[in-house]
Amino acid sequence: MNSLTQLSSLATALPLENIDTDQLIPARFMKESRAQGYGGFLLHDMRYNRDGSPRDFILNHAEAQSSQVLVARRNFGAGSSREAAVYALVDFGFRCVIAPSFGDIFASNAVNNGLLPALVSEQDCEHLLELLSSSAVPLCIDLATQIIKVSEKRIRFDINPTWKLKLLNGWDDIDLTLAEQSNIDSFRERYLKRYPWL
Structure with missing residues (x-):
């Protein structure tokens, strides 16, 4: 997994709340090979008509x-635990979703796939959406300081400290465990001295 320290990009506004994992990727597409990418299926039923023609x-x-x-309103990624919802976002090209709240399992899956779930206040979210309503706006996200810079404004976001560590280093759960290898070895040595019959 690639590390994420700073991200400078145009942002896309999705001013909707309660976007669930079934909307992010409808179940009928989950039988497709991930090797081909899931980006084309992201929010498919919002993007396309029944005949396959694109909507505005x-x-x-x-x-x-x-x-x-991507900037969205509250409860982003609610619903089922399907990790494919995150695959669709990442395969489309997103590295960060900014919202006032996330589905718990979605947020965990996001971090495990290198996608930053940046938690902001409702007020800051609405301000971002207002800025994005008229045109594409560039912003810069600094994960180390947990600051989003847009125009002259600085917006603080929250993230679980362990998730932050994983994203900064590009670690998965195994890497996170291996980072504690010396402590694990020390514990094992002390434990075996205390209980040598083991």
Whole structure:
């Protein structure tokens, strides 16, 4: 997994709340090979009509194709535990989702796939969405300081400290465990001295 320290990108606004994992990737697409990428299935039923023709939806606009940041309202990623919802976002090109709240399992899956779930206040989220309502706006995300810079404004975001560590280093759960190898070895040595019959 690639590390994420700073991210400068145009941001895409999705001013909707309660976007669930079933909307992020409808179940009928989960039988497709991940090798081909799931980005084309992201929010499919919002992006396309039944006949497959594209709707006038933000992800179908040219600027969204180069955006790495998605800004949405509360309860993003609620619903089922399908990790494919994160695959769809990452395969589309997103590295960060900014929202006031996330589904718990979605947020965990996001971090495990290198996608930053940046938690902001409702007020700051609405301010970002307002800035994005008229045109694409560049912003810079600094994970180390947990600051989003947009225009002249600085917005603080929250993230679980362990998740932050994993993203900064590009670690998965195994890497996180291996980072404690010396402590694990020391514990094992002390434990075996205390209980030598083991």
